[in-house]
Amino acid sequence: MRRTTPKIAGTALVLAIGLVLTGCSSKETPSDDGSPSDGGTSAAAADLSIQPLVQIDDKGGEVPAADTSNAADPAGDGTAKCDPVSIAMAGALTGPNAALGINILNGAKLAVDAHNAANADCQVTVKEFDTEGDPQKATQVAPSIVSDSSVIGLLGPAFSGETKAVGPVFSQAGLLSLTASATNPDLTTNGWTNFFRGLANDAVQGPSVAAYMVNTLKFAKVCVVQDDSDYGVGLAEQITSGLGDAADSACAAKVKTGDKDFSATVQIIKGESPDAVFYAGYYAEGAPFAAQLKEGGVTAAFVSADGTNDPEFVKQAGAAAKDAYLSCPCGPAPDTFASDYTAKFNVAPGVYSVEAYDLATIMLKGIDSGVKDRAGLIDFVKNYDGDGLARHYQWDATGELASALIWIYQVK
């Protein structure tokens, strides 16, 4: 052992020499440009956040925000009586896209806790089922939700891919599946009578955002980039057809979930110099993509949808996120909701928190009204007609909202 030390020291020395050489070489580079960059053009990026801009319809025109004064209150009148039952929440609680799942879970918890605090004789529990947002994991988790007899309703699944994979399981079990975030249009065409969507789908989001880009923002050339998820593929299709001639097929690109490096895509887009880049995918890839576009010298506006509409996008993309347009079928959080949420969970509400709160409230209303089983809760939701914090909730026969609108947000 005694002789090991000098040998390692020798190794370290050689490596140190390598390092010093490295240092010398890298010194040359920034010195060429060091001084001009010190001027500092990028304003306080640390303060950037996603701000609601405008609510739009499918023509891209502005629609005033909903009135929340009549929104359903989970607390009710405080006299509800029920046997102990639970509602399940299924979505990504760990994994790279967990932030969305946690937003949903917290929103639901806020509603359930308010309900339980007000109604001593009706205690409802939330059971969490982590799918990691992965269809494969979701198929492993789904049977345990179905076989839990205390669960009479499900909030979720959260993502479109996993919903597609496990939808038949819940449909066969006759378990209400009320999603606060899965926006793939095909999900309501499977004949699942237990499936309801608490927000607009991509078939609404795509054309509305495309119309907004063309009619309001006046973009004439847009590169549509999609990831390989069901969500990204469906959305990109809608956006591309909605954009019509403005969609430039020469720079339409596809990326993969888990990618962190987008060199080729950035170069191809740069070569086309578009007015805007639309990214159909989630923030885990969207954030480095936006950053690399800026670094690569692409000046086009960055437009994306609900998958990237998350504070993590701004955190990771940094100054490159500035001015990005992010659409979302999700509504902005009203002030009192936001302050209650922040007080309880120590973070600001995120995307779908409001929807999760509204949808959990609807299920709680059902339980309070005397619903005891899965079939009863499906019936209750089918006939529901009332206001929530985000919008008016009433479903058509397929499980889509009767009136579905989109919000545009911007990073400022």
Place this chain on the structure above:
Amino acid sequence: MSAVMTVGTTLASGVISFDLGSLGRNFWALTIDGLTYGSIYALVAVGYTLVYGVLRLINFAHSEIFMLGMFGQYATLMLLGFTPSGNAYQEGTVMTVVYLLIAMIGGMIVAGGSAVGLERVAYRPLRKRGAPSLVFLITAIGASFIIQEFVHFVLPKLTGGKLGGVNAQQPIRLVEAQVQFSIFGADVTNVEIIIVLAAILLAVATERFISITKFGRGIRAVAQDPVTATLMGVSRERVIMLTFLIGGVLAGAAALLYTLRVPSGIIYSGGFILGIKAFSAAVLGGIGNLRGALLGGLLLGVMELYGQALFGTEWRDVVAFVVLILVLMIRPTGILGESLGRARA
């Protein structure tokens, strides 16, 4: 024959696009980006190739050593007082270089240390018991998962949520990419120059180290013939440790260079794909061959991006592996094909 033609027509009619124009227009830009990534692959590939040369072991946990290196340099920057922020820090050239060097050393210590630790904890006990090589392989894959899940679930608890966890680390940007000059209309940024130069210097230093020093001779001797080397007085265990150390240290350096380019890539799963690419680069150049690893890395980096321009951006990994398979069909031992033991200065 007709089946081949049918496949050909199907492909031609739009299943796979073949866009020569896109490749032509972006050729130089893609080459520069490809060399940048290629040099990172090359540095990581050295770790695979050295360990293979000495132990005939494919250390699949090496991608996680790289990932730990990313966290190591990030933690070093945090210790230096940097906090994650949306903006790039403006520290002036000299201080930026100093901070980058300290961060690189931090990454090297963490990666090198964990590589040696991994060898001690996971591989040495197996070697003492004379386990078959399949067991080593499974252990390597297992170690890879353990390290990933450690960073995913345990590290955030240990650091109060500052490191690790579900999301990528919020970037600490020390260098802002700025265009320095253009080659044939393709912009070259300071970040790209730093990455390529640093990688080349480290690679050359490693190559020299293996070729001329006593330690390097030891490594080559063990790679060539472990029994004779031991009889000649070379300590095999020490050589193995040194091999893991060099591989880890280079992975740590590569980690810093990678985060210069992809600041938001610091995540528990962030080493996996890059590790597989680096491993392929090592095989492409000739596994067990140091120069092969370097050549393979650069080639793979460039081929991938050309392939993306030609066939569409989603074909990156497919192109990388098709190239690999084609090369191996013609030259089963890789492009340079020589083993580490026979490589001469």
